[in-house]
Amino acid sequence: VGRDQTVISSGINAEYGVDVDAYDEEAYEDEARVQDDSGVAEVTERASKVKDLLSQMKTKEALVEALKSPPVGRDQTVKSQNYDTVMWVLKSFKGSDIDAAVADLSMVEVDILMKYLYKGFSCSPDKAANLLLWHEKVVAKGGLGSIVRVMVDRKGV
Amino acid sequence: VLSSCWKRKQWYQRRVRGTKETELQKHIERVKCVDWAPNTNRISTCAGDRNAYVWNLNAETGVWEPSLVLLRIERAATYIRWSPAEDRFAVGSGARLLSVCFYDNEHDWWVSKHIKKPIRSTILCVDWHPSNHILAIGSCDFKCRIFSAALKETNDKPEISGWMPKLSKFSALLAEYETQGWVHSVKFSPSGDRLAWAAHDASINIVHMDSKDSVIRSLTPSLPLLSIIWASEGSVVCAGHDNYPSLYNINGDTLSAGTRLDVKEKKAGGGMSAMARFQQLDRTGADTKDSTLGTTHQNAIVELRVTATGGDGTCTQFSSVGMDGKMVLWNLDALASSIADLKI
Numbered sequence: 001v002g003r004d005q006t007v008i009s010s011g012i013n014a015e016y017g018v019d020v021d022a023y024d025e026e027a028y029e030d031e032a033r034v035q036d037d038s039g040v041a042e043v044t045e046r047a048s049k050v051k052d053l054l055s056q057m058k059t060k061e062a063l064v065e066a067l068k069s070p071p072v073g074r075d076q077t078v079k080s081q082n083y084d085t086v087m088w089v090l091k092s093f094k095g096s097d098i099d100a101a102v103a104d105l106s107m108v109e110v111d112i113l114m115k116y117l118y119k120g121f122s123c124s125p126d127k128a129a130n131l132l133l134w135h136e137k138v139v140a141k142g143g144l145g146s147i148v149r150v151m152v153d154r155k156g157v
Numbered sequence: 158v159l160s161s162c163w164k165r166k167q168w169y170q171r172r173v174r175g176t177k178e179t180e181l182q183k184h185i186e187r188v189k190c191v192d193w194a195p196n197t198n199r200i201s202t203c204a205g206d207r208n209a210y211v212w213n214l215n216a217e218t219g220v221w222e223p224s225l226v227l228l229r230i231e232r233a234a235t236y237i238r239w240s241p242a243e244d245r246f247a248v249g250s251g252a253r254l255l256s257v258c259f260y261d262n263e264h265d266w267w268v269s270k271h272i273k274k275p276i277r278s279t280i281l282c283v284d285w286h287p288s289n290h291i292l293a294i295g296s297c298d299f300k301c302r303i304f305s306a307a308l309k310e311t312n313d314k315p316e317i318s319g320w321m322p323k324l325s326k327f328s329a330l331l332a333e334y335e336t337q338g339w340v341h342s343v344k345f346s347p348s349g350d351r352l353a354w355a356a357h358d359a360s361i362n363i364v365h366m367d368s369k370d371s372v373i374r375s376l377t378p379s380l381p382l383l384s385i386i387w388a389s390e391g392s393v394v395c396a397g398h399d400n401y402p403s404l405y406n407i408n409g410d411t412l413s414a415g416t417r418l419d420v421k422e423k424k425a426g427g428g429m430s431a432m433a434r435f436q437q438l439d440r441t442g443a444d445t446k447d448s449t450l451g452t453t454h455q456n457a458i459v460e461l462r463v464t465a466t467g468g469d470g471t472c473t474q475f476s477s478v479g480m481d482g483k484m485v486l487w488n489l490d491a492l493a494s495s496i497a498d499l500k501i
Contacts, residue, residue: 107376108376111376141378142376142378143377143378143379144359144378144379144380145359145360145376145377145378145379145380145381146359146376146378148338148357148358148359148380148381149337149358149359149360149376152337152338152357152358153337153358154337
């Protein structure tokens with residue numbers, strides 16, 4: 001979502017093309033936004049593992065695999081690849097199986113899933129119906145705290 | 158006697174059960190925080206006017222007299238706490254630094270020393286370690302830090318402890334922990350061996366001084382917690398935007414799911430007649446009049462304070478103040494017996 005873009009600035013500064021904030025001596029570099037977790041290879045490998053698991057109808061295991069160490073750095077291609085993997089898994093679930101799958105997730109996995117759900121709401125509004133179904137189940141498990149953690153998260157998925 | 162802080166320019170002292178006793182007016186901006194030192198009977202206040210005052214009770218006149226503290230900050234002061242020995246206090250501010258203030262006998266005023274690096278944003282909360290020379294700070298740069306506050310001026314003799322494995326001078330950083338949100342509240346356990354902090358990512362974090370790298374982190378399903386206190390060495394009570402306090406127990410290296418301490422009985426019977434219901438619906442568009450929340454506090458709980466402790470140092474009573482203007486006293490003993498499975 002919008003967090004991944006560095007905004008140069010708007011208005012007068014944009015016209016001059018100068019990023020005034022870069023010259024500020026007391027500028028705060030948010031360390032959290034610089035890290036990078038998964039590389040392309042890892043994400044591709046994960047996608048194929050998930051594909052295998054789904055073809056064997058092991059949807060729960062596929063979900064857990066898809067939610068492992070999501071890429072949170074600045075590389076957009078890697079992130080959207082992982083996003084596609086997660087969306088694919090979510091789509092493969094029958095409505096009745098979602099409860100069981102969510103119940104087995106740890107709180108960390110619940111948080112990651114919630115982040116992808118919200119990314120889904122903003123990037124893929126066509127999938128909204130399915131995502132809303134997932135959202136309801138995930139909130140039942142993770143509570144409002146998991147939604148808060150999506151909002152305060154400075155490393156977007 | 159309790160004191161309560163008002164988000165206006167003065168603040169009030171109240172007796173338990175309500176009547177206002179005194180009004181202390183000196184600050185010219187909102188009073189942000191108050192702390193009362195019980196043994197030396199001094200009150201310290203800090204406000205948005207970048208000042209802090211220490212109030213001494215004049216025994217003869219019964220009037221509280223303020224004395225100015227030179228904080229030397231250029232932003233509002235946000236938090237103030239007396240140390241356990243009550244010979245100094247710490248003031249956090251929006252100037253991204255902490256002022257540790259002590260009394261200078263020679264000049265007869267309170268002076269401050271700053272802890273500045275590496276704090277990058279407003280300080281939201283401070284807590285003193287029982288040893289009187291270590292403190293923990295929670296700030297808006299998403300970090301919780303522990304510093305040494307050993308002052309040469311007051312002839313401190315710091316000892317090596319779990320938090321301070323080698324003797325460190327004033328403002329030495331002893332530990333630093335990161336969270337995803339602002340750190341709203343930080344507290345040392347009664348013995349000082351553990352540190353707990355609550356952050357805006359709705360998490361509770363606890364660390365033991367012997368294993369400083371392993372933080373017990375509980376991602377709670379509730380809304381962010383604003384205040385945390387220790388009920389005993391192994392359990393914490395926290396409260397925040399969910400309007401009710403809850404108790405968490407430390408089990409080895411996990412934190413139990415919180416037990417809600419605010420259990421309200423549902424109002425028995427008293428239903429309206431069908432006619433009254435329809436009249437209500439017609440008049441107001443809602444068929445029940447009750448718009449109050451099911452919790453004692455009607456808005457977020459901002460601060461918890463231990464008001465009474467039992468023989469072994471465990472908390473027996475604590476108070477909570479909320480944004481709804483209420484102050485509620487909670488008796489943990491009474492709650493322990495009425496709520497099943499409550500372990501303190």
